[in-house]
Amino acid sequence: MKQFAGFIKKEFYHIFRDVRTMLILFAMPIAQILIFGYVVTNDFKDVHIAILDKSKDNVTKEITNKILSSGYFILEKDLSSSKEIEEAFKDGSIREVIIFEPNFAANLEKEKTANIQLLADASDANTANMIVNYTSGIIYDYLKKENKDIEMPMQIVPEVRMVFNESMKGVYMFVPGTMALILMLISAMMTSISIAREKEMGTMEVLLVSPLKPLQIIIGKVIPYVAISFTNAVTIILLGYFVFGLPINGSIVLLLAESILFILLSLSLGILISTIAKDQEVAMFISMFALLLPTMLLSGFIFPIENMPDVLQWLCHIMPPKYFIIILKHVMIKGTGLMFVWKETLILAGMTLLFLALSVKKFKTRLE
Amino acid sequence: MAVNTNDKIITVKNLIKKFGDFTANDNLTFDVYRGEIFGFLGANGAGKTTAMKILCGLSKPTSGKISVAGFDVYKQTEKIKKNIGYMSQKFSLYEDMTVKENIRFYAGIYGLKRSYIKEKTAELLDRLRMNDYANTLIASIPLGWKQKLAFSIAIFHNPKIVFLDEPTGGVDPITRRQFWDMIYEAAHNGITVFVTTHYMDEAEYCDRVTIMVDGRIDALDTPDNLKKEYKAENMDQVFVKLARNIE
Numbered sequence: 001m002k003q004f005a006g007f008i009k010k011e012f013y014h015i016f017r018d019v020r021t022m023l024i025l026f027a028m029p030i031a032q033i034l035i036f037g038y039v040v041t042n043d044f045k046d047v048h049i050a051i052l053d054k055s056k057d058n059v060t061k062e063i064t065n066k067i068l069s070s071g072y073f074i075l076e077k078d079l080s081s082s083k084e085i086e087e088a089f090k091d092g093s094i095r096e097v098i099i100f101e102p103n104f105a106a107n108l109e110k111e112k113t114a115n116i117q118l119l120a121d122a123s124d125a126n127t128a129n130m131i132v133n134y135t136s137g138i139i140y141d142y143l144k145k146e147n148k149d150i151e152m153p154m155q156i157v158p159e160v161r162m163v164f165n166e167s168m169k170g171v172y173m174f175v176p177g178t179m180a181l182i183l184m185l186i187s188a189m190m191t192s193i194s195i196a197r198e199k200e201m202g203t204m205e206v207l208l209v210s211p212l213k214p215l216q217i218i219i220g221k222v223i224p225y226v227a228i229s230f231t232n233a234v235t236i237i238l239l240g241y242f243v244f245g246l247p248i249n250g251s252i253v254l255l256l257a258e259s260i261l262f263i264l265l266s267l268s269l270g271i272l273i274s275t276i277a278k279d280q281e282v283a284m285f286i287s288m289f290a291l292l293l294p295t296m297l298l299s300g301f302i303f304p305i306e307n308m309p310d311v312l313q314w315l316c317h318i319m320p321p322k323y324f325i326i327i328l329k330h331v332m333i334k335g336t337g338l339m340f341v342w343k344e345t346l347i348l349a350g351m352t353l354l355f356l357a358l359s360v361k362k363f364k365t366r367l368e
Numbered sequence: 369m370a371v372n373t374n375d376k377i378i379t380v381k382n383l384i385k386k387f388g389d390f391t392a393n394d395n396l397t398f399d400v401y402r403g404e405i406f407g408f409l410g411a412n413g414a415g416k417t418t419a420m421k422i423l424c425g426l427s428k429p430t431s432g433k434i435s436v437a438g439f440d441v442y443k444q445t446e447k448i449k450k451n452i453g454y455m456s457q458k459f460s461l462y463e464d465m466t467v468k469e470n471i472r473f474y475a476g477i478y479g480l481k482r483s484y485i486k487e488k489t490a491e492l493l494d495r496l497r498m499n500d501y502a503n504t505l506i507a508s509i510p511l512g513w514k515q516k517l518a519f520s521i522a523i524f525h526n527p528k529i530v531f532l533d534e535p536t537g538g539v540d541p542i543t544r545r546q547f548w549d550m551i552y553e554a555a556h557n558g559i560t561v562f563v564t565t566h567y568m569d570e571a572e573y574c575d576r577v578t579i580m581v582d583g584r585i586d587a588l589d590t591p592d593n594l595k596k597e598y599k600a601e602n603m604d605q606v607f608v609k610l611a612r613n614i615e
Contacts, residue, residue, distance in 0.1 A: 006476035010465065017464045202458030209424050209454035209531075210477045211446065 249335025
């Protein structure tokens with residue numbers, strides 16, 4: 001036991017004496033969660049627009065006020081002629097131009113119809129779509145309120161409610177995703193690199209010749225990373241809760257237990273990588289390409305899995321983070337219990353055992 | 369030093385090690401006596417490292433009867449590991465730890481008592497004249513010092529046998545000479561030294577040498593006898609003659 005304590009102490013020396021490692025382990029998780037939280041958000045607000053009002057009457061003013069007071073739009077330019085439109089788009093300061101036709105109020109009064117043209121910068125197609133939808137929504141809303149007295153012959157009123165995320169906040173998506181990403185990165189990449197380093201430096205040989213058992217060596221190397229990963233998981237949950245207001249509706253114990261399961265899975269993956277990689281660079285390379293990119297792209301973190309081609313969907317099904325993200329969303333946001341995520345939990349546990357078995361097998365063939 | 373030829377610390381009988389179709393060790397038979405410096409020579413790829421790994425318990429032989437320090441390599445590797453020391457050709461110290469921390473760490477994994485480690489560390493630093501550098505990181509001490517330190521750590525727990533895998537690679541001739549003085553001292557204190565090298569001049573320093581060619585042992589005797597047998601002036605010529613015979 002004393003031998004073992006010395007071994008873990010040594011591992012902490014390695015971690016605390018390397019600035020790069022320290023940055024990856026402690027600064028990066030916090031930086032990443034803050035970056036995803038504040039920068040990479042698809043929340044809709046403060047879109048800069050220009051308005052070309054050829055009518056300048058009461059109605060157009062009212063509609064303009066309503067749009068600008070919605071909180072989604074900021075008036076960047078008041079245009080006076082159609083010629084200025086192209087230029088305004090080109091210098092990139094605005095995403096949308098709203099054009100009211102001449103005699104807007106009069107037309108509305110007389111002919112019961114008036115035209116508004118919405119021009120949106122579709123170089124970012126998704127955003128353009130959202131901008132136009134929001135604007136149209138505000139205009140219809142105005143129209144409906146103005147004509148309360150007039151009953152249409154038939155009416156269908158959809159009542160929309162966004163369940164589990166009423167205000168459609170982006171945090172609900174990125175906190176679970178970032179957590180999976182960071183735990184994967186720290187646990188798998190850092191362990192595989194640190195084991196590969198022992199091989200590269202020849203110290204692994206010396207350890208193997210010593211009375212320490214191979215299992216002790218591996219466990220000794222992994223324990224510090226379990227502790228650090230777990231600390232990170234807790235930090236991310238706390239940041240999500242206090243900084244971004246992400247609720248924890250389910251059981252905290254279950255949440256932490258699932259996090260530990262995912263950490264163990266990542267560690268076993270890291271061990272497997274280290275049995276394949278002969279030095280640190282290879283270990284890093286494999287971790288980057290086999291773990292990081294798939295976690296970002298194929299886990300449902302950023303892109304919805306349902307929209308992918310079949311082949312990629314199949315790939316997604318073998319990506320461990322996918323299941324962890326599902327579990328996190330269930331437990332944190334929907335507040336459901338193990339009853340609803342037992343399948344995903346089992347898959348993660350199964351994958352962990354598989355990776356460990358493969359590592360042991362690889363390790364043994366090398367000895368023989 | 370007089371070596372008792374009845375006191376065998378390593379016995380190897382018909383050791384065969386195969387990797388698939390490739391035979392790395394082809395029917396090796398030899399004994400190592402307690403307290404001698406046993407040189408294990410051969411070109412790269414001759415099978416030295418494979419044989420040494422088997423003796424250290426890192427790898428299992430395909431067949432053969434082998435015992436190290438009185439223990440069987442098939443079943444008692446745990447006991448073998450407690451009784452041997454090992455120094456790799458990379459010197460294998462942790463660069464980001466200090467001299468003292470390295471000594472403590474390696475001594476610690478052999479389960480030595482803390483008070484004993486403390487006492488012996490002070491003694492060792494004195495002997496190596498490295499007292500002023502006890503708290504210096506390994507990364508910033510010269511290669512020759514690392515080599516001496518790695519060797520001292522390999523025999524810190526007083527093993528019966530110490531295995532040295534090409535321990536003098538990359539250091540200058542004077543440092544090499546000093547290093548061999550340390551090896552003599554260890555042998556004098558009763559530790560059997562099993563050393564692989566491809567520096568033929570170093571073979572002269574050994575009590576007995578084996579020369580491996582293509583997985584087999586082609587010669588095993590004292591350096592003087594080998595030189596007589598092959599009518600050579602030095603070990604280098606012995607080796608060249610042996611290697612030619614194969615072709």
